[in-house]
Amino acid sequence: MTPSPHPPEATEVSGAEPPSAAWELLLPAAGAPARARGRSLQAALRDAVRSGRLVPGTRLPSSRDLAGDLGVSRGLITEAYEQLAAEGYLRTTRGAGTWVGEAVRAAPPGARDLAPGRPAGARVDFVAGSPDLSLFPRTAWAAAQRDALSGLPHATLGYPDPRGLPELRTVLAALLARRRGVVVEPERVIVCSGVTQAVTLLGIVLHARGQHAVGVEDPGSPQYEDLFATAGPRAVRLPVDDQGLVPGPLRESGVRAVVTTPSHHFPSGIAYTPSRRAELLDWARARDGIIVEDDYDGDFRYDRAPVGALQGLDPEHVAYTGSVSKSLAPGLRLGWLVVPDGLTDELVARKRYMDLGNPALDQATLARFIARGDYDRQLRRCQRAYKERRDALLAALEEHLPGTEVSGIAAGLHAIATLPEGCGPHGTLLERFAASGVAVRPLSHYGTSTEERLSLVLGYAHLTPARISEGVRLMAHAAQRADHARARSTKR
Structure with a gap:
């Protein structure tokens, strides 16, 4: 049944202004850098609906009016309305305007949507x-956990080494060298709570070193603006074409660090060409910069052997990170960071005071799971x-x-x-x-x-x-x- 364009419970907002709380929320988004302005406006509107600042049934200003008041192009507002309507936050009726969807429910106080844009109830x-969470190997994982627990020294249940358990770092180093061509010793592996923590740690350390901007791929993961805003640096979007990160804009940006997905770019799916990989490494050497290689799904290549990690070509200019989020389950919160020697001590110090180390039993279980051949x-x-x-x-x-x-x-x-x-x-x-x-x-x-x-x-x-x-x-x-x-x- 199609909802009426003027539902009786609607809270119509006269003029061009939405409720003041939501209006204030849009102002910083309208002032975001040009490349990120559209996504920022979409995120601000989405958050206003989720938080209840824009209640179900509220009529929004026309795209022309809102664009004029915010000082942005009408196309940005139109695109934001269309995207949020597609996600179910808004609904549009021809000739009647744009409204907040009646099915939207505000999140409870303190709640945060950790998987934005994944609508509930879709067929x-x-x-x-x-990944397919039903493929999680419960029996093999439980056996590895029992094996790990039975042989775990009492001392290991104390505060763990912030770098991770030595046995896990040892098997991870061997695994990454064998499967991904990473050049690594166990001393350069840091166990993290997934790639997000790894990149956040790098952002904190780089910012402390005076690097106030980090390059990220465009298109690419939409999380980096918020992630780096928390860590300190500003995210600078850099264009990607059908060969990889475009060298010219990278050089012109002035950044000395960039986050990339060279083995399988997200979301386009390309693998960086050999020439682009070489140009990216040349840039890092010339700038004394660092490339953060997010190898989020490097093991999943179906028709030929996986593309080897970029890190193997220059371990001192590439920080390599990955996790078991796609191979096992994101809920395990287990990942790794392989870093150049010059960054290791600072990263370990920051991680020590961030979380005092990852859970020892989970680390020991993953170490046994890999050593037993279960991971392969x-x-x-x-x-x-x-x-x-x-x-x-x-x-x-x-x-x-x-x-x-x-x-x-x-x-x-x-x-x-x-x-x-x-x-x-x-x-x-x-x-x-x-x-x-x-x-x-x-x-x-x-x-x-x-x-x-x-x-x-x-x-x-x-x-x-x-x-x-x-x-x-x-x-x-x-x-x-x-x-x-x-x-x-x-x-x-």
Whole structure:
């Protein structure tokens, strides 16, 4: 049932101003750097709805009015409205404006959405970033945990070394050298609570050294603005093309540190070309800079051997980080950071006072899990499952959305699907996908996008082949309805 454009419970805001609390929240976002302004405005509006500052049923100003009052382009406001409507936070009715969705419920005090943009209740959730948690090897993990606990010295249950348990750092060093080509000794491994903590630690140390800006990929992970704002430095978005990070803007930016995903760029799925990898290393040597290599899913390559880690080419200019979040489960909060010698002591000191070390039993369990060969078996199991799901996605797109161009399929847990021409306006399509029960993010969600055709980032690893096929079928039907509606409008 379609909601009335003027629901009786609506709190209509006269004029062009939303409630003052939400209005104040938008002002810093409007003043963000040009490259980040659109994402900042979307995040500010999203937070205003979640927090209850914009209550369900509130009518928002027109895109023209709000753009004029904030001093930004109307296109930024239109894009923000379309994106939040696609996510379910807002709804738009032709001729009646834009409203906060009635189904939105404010988060309880103190609550924080740690997985933004993953709508609840979607029939099929294509949002990228999650592995299949049902593949977690409970039996093997429990056996490794019992084995670890039975042999754990009493002293190990005290405050642990902030670098991590020696036995875990030893097996991690061997694993990373064998599987990813990392040049590493156990003394240079720091066990972290995932990649987020690793990058945060690096940001804190670099900021303390006087580096007030860090380069990040554009498009790329949308978390870095907030992450580095907490750590100290400012995130500077730098363009990525079909070969990797573009050298010119990197040199011109003046940064001396940059976060990259060279083995499998997120979200485009490309692997940096050999020439771009070489240029990136040349930049780091010339600037005495540091490259932070986020190898978030480097083990998942399906049709050929994985691309080796960039760190292996220059261990003194590359800090390498990864985790078990995609191979086992993000809830374990276990990852690693391999650092150049010159940064090790500062990072260990910062980590000591950040958390006094990671849980000893969890570290000991992972060490036994790797040493017993269980980790390699888990990777093989996941690779088989995810390759099957990738192939299911390709088959479903070919069947239901012929003409779709798919890229980034050689590795990872997601693919880029560029829809055929003539599917209709991007915002309208995203709204119809959401209304059909499909949660999906456009490529533009992750940074600058100039593509005329709508490109979708489709996460598939956490979905069964049947669910993948259902989701693509629902999108195809939604696109057909949009096409028919446009045709009727044209005839009028």
